[in-house]
Amino acid sequence: MGGAATNRSGPVPVGGDGSPPAPDPTEQAHGAHGRAREPAGTNGEDSILQFLAARGISRRAFLRFCGAMAAALALPAGYGPQIAKALSTAPRIPLVWLEGQDCAGNTEGFLRASHPTVAELVLDTLSLNYHETIMAPAGRAAEKSLSDTITASPGQYIAVVEGAVPVAEDGTYCLIAGRTFRSMVEEVCGKALLTITVGTCAFDGGLPAASGGPTGAAGVAAIVPGAKVVNLPGCPMNVQNLTATIVHYLTFGALPATDSLGRPYFAYGQLLHDQCERRAHFDAGEYVLSWGDEGSRKGWCLYKMGCKGPETFANCPTVRFNDRTSWPVKAGHGCVGCTMPRFWDQMSPFYRRLSNPPGFAVDVTADQIGLGLVGAVAALSVAHGTVSYVRARRAGDHEAAGESGPVPTIVLPEPGEPGAGAPPTSPPGASGGGEVS
């Protein structure tokens, strides 16, 4: 962490004294270039490759990063050079990072961009014009850099949004510089080239929108329906996915393909369960039964400890966190499904497989209700049967079961019901009428 933090102190694109950001001229130059990713004459000063070289990133490391990005995007290895070409000629796109109702967890993730410094620098070379948590200026100077970006290059910047947007009480639950976060999102994302939401709060409201939340929190896509939004949910999102999304855009000039919830398929296209390193234990029926038991020490499946991997779409097992060091299940804790819609409500209780039915006491499980239902029906049947038996005995109406003589047989003809006008007798019993007697 220390390395990342010190390394990145340089590229924060604003002067320490709160004056307008240094890279302003370049931004305006890009603004004039139209579509930001177009080669734009590969103006040497700005190109990412030179920027990297100036920061001591070798070409080799850069190409390795491009190969890793191709892998992350599930592209054939041959795309590595194409990505390298695109990145090395890409002009720097201004980027603003908004924070609403959030815990800055995604900012923390962003500051720890893995694939060391390179990805971080790629993000930084996007010319980070505004980021409340890590920008140097404060107050009016900070807000000025935001409004400068929007006015200088409308439709030419990337908006990254972290945190939910409260809408209750006219959005007054989240004010920034005296302005509701909602209006800020509407303006910034409405004019952005594209919007990337990072973290679950910006995706669908996340924790602030969980049951009981009073702020009417919503995700960005719901607030700005017309904007071009890519969602990278997660608590926090994996910065690798953010990098890959931007790289995809810089390379192909288009956003990666997304699912119905706006999440890129390359990161959210597969069930976490299917990529999990403990999956073999699941299929074998080997489960951790309590924390610290033998199965836990052997690294068995966390299914019975409430792991939500089987219903979560994310690439955590393959990408992992903190420089590909680990991820929750590897560390011995079940997945809580943080990339899924309304996960705080949907996936809880986190330590049980099944949700508890609503409308009952909070700790009443579905099985208790089910067993109660079955038991009640069984008890009722026994009681009813007893009463019926006694009544029948009392009434004494014991009709003889067997009657005299041969028993004539009625077999319905053609399956007509009375109204259908089926002839009563003649047709051969087509519908199983030839059943043995």
Place this chain on the structure above:
Amino acid sequence: MAEIGASAPGLAAPDTREPVHPFDALPPNHPPLLVAQPWQRVRVYVWEVPVRITHWVTVTCVIILSLTGGYIADPFLIPAGGETMGIVRFIHMLTAYVFVASGIVRTYWLFRGNRFARWQAFIPTNRRHLNEFVSQTEWYLFIRRELPGILGHNALAAATYMVVFFLFAVQTGTGFALEAQRGATVVTSLFSWMNDLFGVQTVRLVHHLVMWAILAFMIHHVYAALLIDHIEKNGLMSSIFSGFKFATRRDVAKARDGGIELEEMLK
């Protein structure tokens, strides 16, 4: 059609009881009709082959699905080795497809089967059918002593089966929706919208609770069948194996789904 079945054991003496008006429960303008030998029992072919087969396939599937599903929800065996969960899930899905196939056959038979199997047996189309809800309920509550005359499903049972069919459909839909997460197939993708609309865990909870509801129904179903078999002594229990019920001529004529015209089929 009219065939003489095996002779029943019992008395050979002629029936001396008074003939009765079988249609005393019919609308007043209905001409009264007499049935000869009203207390004589006749065999009525009620449950056709597809009905019986789908019934027992469904029973088998529900038991297998409940056991394997219960294991999937909460794996209670910790095996020494092998691929227990993998096998159990495979059986669960395989059985699910058999279950659905059986449901499709039975649904087809709602339109093709005899009067006891058709959709009209389940959905009230006349006042007599509607009134039977009340009289059958009264019978269960010990308010009424006489069972409503019926050869196939009584109104209450038929309505219950409609609910059960619905629960089966819910189980099928939610089950396929859950399966669709693993990578939608042509079949499962038809149901994956449920996951988006309700949330996967809600779908899972419904799938689980409906299993319990179906098991509760099974208990009630077996009990009610035993009870009515005991009261009516018309071979109800054996009818789901053989297809035949043994009803008196009076009951055949009086039954809502019977009628005097069935007598015509007796030779």
